[in-house]
Amino acid sequence: MNFNMEEWEPRTNLGRLVKEGVITSIDEIFEEGHPIMELEIIDALLPDLEEEVIDVNLVQRMHKSGRKVNFRVIVAVGNRDGYVGLGQGKAREVGPAIRKAVDDAKFNLIKVRRGCGDWGCVCGREHTVPFKVSGKSGSVRVTLIPAPGGVGLAIGDVGKTIMRLAGIDDVWSHTRGQTQTTVNFARATFDALKQLSKVKASEKDLKNLGVCST
Structure with missing residues (x-):
């Protein structure tokens, strides 16, 4: 689903600051520790996030009306440049379960420290984890x-x-x-x-x- 900034009507003060261009980087939000309550904030600041389905599984539970079967989906999102998230979604159909998992992954987004932490490598690029x-x-x-x-x-x-x-x-x-x-x-x-x-x-x-x- 393509995100349209013009159609977005923010429901939080943080969302309004993003739409008005006062906040232009996700780093500003992470550094201040502000909770992100709207997915549109992430869509606006990280429009190049990719999605990958990690796992799809059937889960069953007993209910008084009978056996209930849902799909449980694990999805990872990331921009291949220091940001990644992992999420889970459940629904009776695979499509809605994936959508829920993607949204959950976006809310769980983190910034990943990268560097050149191997002492045998002095390239100075951010290509690996800096620490064990x-x-x-x-x-x-x-x-x-x-x-x-x-x-x-x-x-x-x-x-x-x-x-x-x-x-x-x-x-x-x-x-x-x-x-x-x-x-x-x-x-x-x-x-x-x-x-x-x-x-x-x-x-x-x-x-x-x-x-x-x-």
Whole structure:
């Protein structure tokens, strides 16, 4: 669905500031810690987000009127340049479930720290993770390790999709647990990327690692 700025009628003060051009970057919102309550804000500031369906599954539950069957969909969104989100949606049909998952992923959008964190690589580009970090979900634990340029994405297919959407070209990884559980693998990978912003480092160290200040 194409976003039309002219037809958008903001319902929040933050939305009005975006539409009026007072706020022109998603970074301004993240840095101030403002909650995003309207999807149109993300559509306006990050119009180039791509969507990838990670997993589609049938889920059943018993109800007094009988067995209820829904589709559960996991979707990742990203602009391949430092922003990525992961979301889930449920509905009786696949299409609406995907739409819900995409919206959820946009609300869960994060900015990913990137750099040149491998000491054997001095290219200075933002092509890998700047630090070793780990994330977990359920029994799955994913550790991301900086890699030199040209290594590629040494991680499972689900992780590859999330890394590409985040704009990471090279990474080593180590996984533990039931990694064949797609949902937990995706969430653990996403959690590891979230941990990047929590690592404390001096401006000098960040500059040496090729990380742009956030």
